[in-house]
Amino acid sequence: MLNSSPNKVSLTALPPLALYIHFPWCEKKCPYCDFNSHQIKERVSKGGFDEQRYINALIADLETELPNVWGRQVHSIFIGGGTPSLLSAEGMDQLLCAIRARVNLEPDTEITMEANPGSIEADKFAGFAKAGINRVSIGVQSFQDEQLKALGRIHNGDEAKRAIEIAMKHFKSVNLDLMYGLPKQTLKAAKADVETALSFKTPHLSFYNLTLEPNTYFANFPPQLPSDDEVDAIFEQNLDLLTKAGYQRYEVSAYAKKNQECKHNLNYWRFGDYIGIGAGAHGKISFPDKITRQVRERHPESYMQAMETKDNALIESREIPAKDLPFEFMLNALRLTNGVATNTFSERTGLPLSAISQGLLEASKKQLLDENPSQLKVTPLGLRYLNNLQEIFLD
Structure with a gap:
C-alpha cells in the first residue's frame, strides 16, 4: 500500500501540450478492433461521410478548449481513428489551417496521420504532405495475404508494400504498425513479416501482440491463436531482429532509429497534456491546482449534433483525484x-x-x-x- 497522498495538487509548471484529433470512420470494422470506429454505410460524399460537417465540428470543438490552454504552445498533433486518410487532401488542409489560426504551434511540430494501405493514393498523399502532415503511421499489421484475411483487413501484402513506398516519398517520417501472435502464425511467418518491414528502412516500427479485446468480434468468436510460449518465442525473435537492425525498443510496443521516437506518444507516456477533439476523443489538461480528464460524445452523429446545438460535446469532464x-x-x-x-x-x-x-x-x-x-x-x-x-x- 502506498503512503497517503496529499489531497491538494500543486503544479509549479504546466507540462507540454499536444493535440489529438479523432476521425471515427473506416471502410470496414476489423474483428479485433475496440477503437471508436464506425464503418461507412452511406455515400454522403465522395469520401463516404459528410466531410465538411465533421471538419466544422472539429474546429468548433477546438474553440471550446482554447480558454483552458491560453498561452500554451502545442508540440505535436496526432490524427487517429478510424482511417483519417479517408479525408480529402483539401479537407486536411482546411483543418490544419484552422488549427494554425487558433493555437500556437512550435516550429516543425510533429503532425502524424494514421493511414491504412487501402486508402493510400500517390496524388492524395502529396496533398497531405503539402497540407502539413510530416509523419504517417501505416496500419500494415502483416504482409501475408492469409494473415490479412484472417484479420479482416481490406488490403493485401502487395498493396501494403506499395503504400509504404508512396509514403516514404512524401513524408519526413513513416511508422509501420504490425501485429504478432496472429491466428495460426508460425515463427517462420512472423520472421518474414519483420524482415519485410525492415527492408523498407522506415525510422519507426510498432509491434503489437494481438489480444482479444472485450466487445469485439474476436472476443465473441475467438480465432485459433498461438500458445503463450509460441507468442513469447515470436516476440524474442522480433526483438533480436529489430535490435540487430539498429532499432531501439523505447516503449513496450515501439521501436525507433536514433532520435526518431514519436514525440506525440512520448508525451502520453511522460504524463503530458493533450487536447482531445473529435467523436469519442479523450483529453487531459493540467492547471496549477488540478489535473482534469475529458471525454467527448462517442457516436459521430451525436458528436456533430452536439457541436451544432450545444456549447460542447463533452459527456465527461472531471478532476482526477x-x-x-x-x-x-x-x-x-x-x-x-x-x-x-x-x-x-x-x-x-x-x-x-x-x-x-x-x-x-x-x-x-x-x-x-x-x-x-x-x-x-x-x-x-x-x-x-x-x-x-x-x-x-x-x-
Missing part, C-alpha cells in the same frame, strides 16, 4: 524502457515523491524497478511483468 494520480502517472511512465527522471513525478502530478515511496521500495525489492534513485526505470524483469509492476502503485 489526487489519490489516483500516482497510479495514472506510473501506468504511463513505466512503459518507457529508459523510464523518466524521478523528479518528473512531482513535476507532472504536483505531488511529493513520498506519495509513491512505499511502492518504489516494494518494486525495487522485487527487482522490477532499477535501484537508481534519480530514475524511474523498469528492469528487464519489470518490463516482462509490467502489469504486476503497475499494480503495485494502484492505491
Whole structure:
C-alpha cells in the first residue's frame, strides 16, 4: 500500500501540450478492433461521410478548449481513428489551417496521420504532405495475404508494400504498425513479416501482440491463436531482429532509429497534456491546482449534433483525484524502457515523491524497478511483468 497522498495538487509548471484529433470512420470494422470506429454505410460524399460537417465540428470543438490552454504552445498533433486518410487532401488542409489560426504551434511540430494501405493514393498523399502532415503511421499489421484475411483487413501484402513506398516519398517520417501472435502464425511467418518491414528502412516500427479485446468480434468468436510460449518465442525473435537492425525498443510496443521516437506518444507516456477533439476523443489538461480528464460524445452523429446545438460535446469532464494520480502517472511512465527522471513525478502530478515511496521500495525489492534513485526505470524483469509492476502503485 502506498503512503497517503496529499489531497491538494500543486503544479509549479504546466507540462507540454499536444493535440489529438479523432476521425471515427473506416471502410470496414476489423474483428479485433475496440477503437471508436464506425464503418461507412452511406455515400454522403465522395469520401463516404459528410466531410465538411465533421471538419466544422472539429474546429468548433477546438474553440471550446482554447480558454483552458491560453498561452500554451502545442508540440505535436496526432490524427487517429478510424482511417483519417479517408479525408480529402483539401479537407486536411482546411483543418490544419484552422488549427494554425487558433493555437500556437512550435516550429516543425510533429503532425502524424494514421493511414491504412487501402486508402493510400500517390496524388492524395502529396496533398497531405503539402497540407502539413510530416509523419504517417501505416496500419500494415502483416504482409501475408492469409494473415490479412484472417484479420479482416481490406488490403493485401502487395498493396501494403506499395503504400509504404508512396509514403516514404512524401513524408519526413513513416511508422509501420504490425501485429504478432496472429491466428495460426508460425515463427517462420512472423520472421518474414519483420524482415519485410525492415527492408523498407522506415525510422519507426510498432509491434503489437494481438489480444482479444472485450466487445469485439474476436472476443465473441475467438480465432485459433498461438500458445503463450509460441507468442513469447515470436516476440524474442522480433526483438533480436529489430535490435540487430539498429532499432531501439523505447516503449513496450515501439521501436525507433536514433532520435526518431514519436514525440506525440512520448508525451502520453511522460504524463503530458493533450487536447482531445473529435467523436469519442479523450483529453487531459493540467492547471496549477488540478489535473482534469475529458471525454467527448462517442457516436459521430451525436458528436456533430452536439457541436451544432450545444456549447460542447463533452459527456465527461472531471478532476482526477489526487489519490489516483500516482497510479495514472506510473501506468504511463513505466512503459518507457529508459523510464523518466524521478523528479518528473512531482513535476507532472504536483505531488511529493513520498506519495509513491512505499511502492518504489516494494518494486525495487522485487527487482522490477532499477535501484537508481534519480530514475524511474523498469528492469528487464519489470518490463516482462509490467502489469504486476503497475499494480503495485494502484492505491
